[in-house]
Amino acid sequence: MSNFKFLQNEWMPIYREANEAESLTFTSPKACAIICRSALEKMVHWLYANDPDLEEPYDTRLSSLMHEQCFKDILKPSMFREINLVRKFGNNAAHGNSIRKEESLVAIKNLFRFLSYVAIYYSEDEPTIPQFDESVLPTGAEKKERLEELKLLEQQ
Secondary structure, X not given: OOOOHHHOOOOHHHHHHHHHHHHOOOOOHHHHHHHHHHHHHHHHHHHHHHOOOOOOOOOOOHHHHHHOHHHHOOOOHHHHHHXXXXXXXXXXXXXXXXXXXXXXXXHHHHHHHHHHHHHHHHXXXXXXXXXXXXXXXXXXXXXXXXXXXXXXXXHO
């Protein structure tokens, strides 16, 4: 189960990253934040390569691409703030700062919203975008249960 299945047909590499980030939201918040940022960056680069209204600047770092006026013009200000948080959380995680589970949850939800927007407006097909379902995010309890089952089997 994944909230990001709508990406599979057209954006498989981004789907893989979003799916991986999603699976780590609560079990490894730091890794989730880094991978969310990476998925965001890939989609932003895809947009610059495929939207004729976006003119790539000389500096192609994610922050520069996001802060270009032509890019900001295609987003609502609230969505820009959301993806900027994804970028910041990912940068913080990559530079050794800790990321709380609440922050990784915000990152994955914001990434979902942005990728949904892109799929709706740029997909060649009409994707079915589900509502974000937090219940599909692994909590880590599943691993604990499996470990306990293995210990029980070992004892038997």
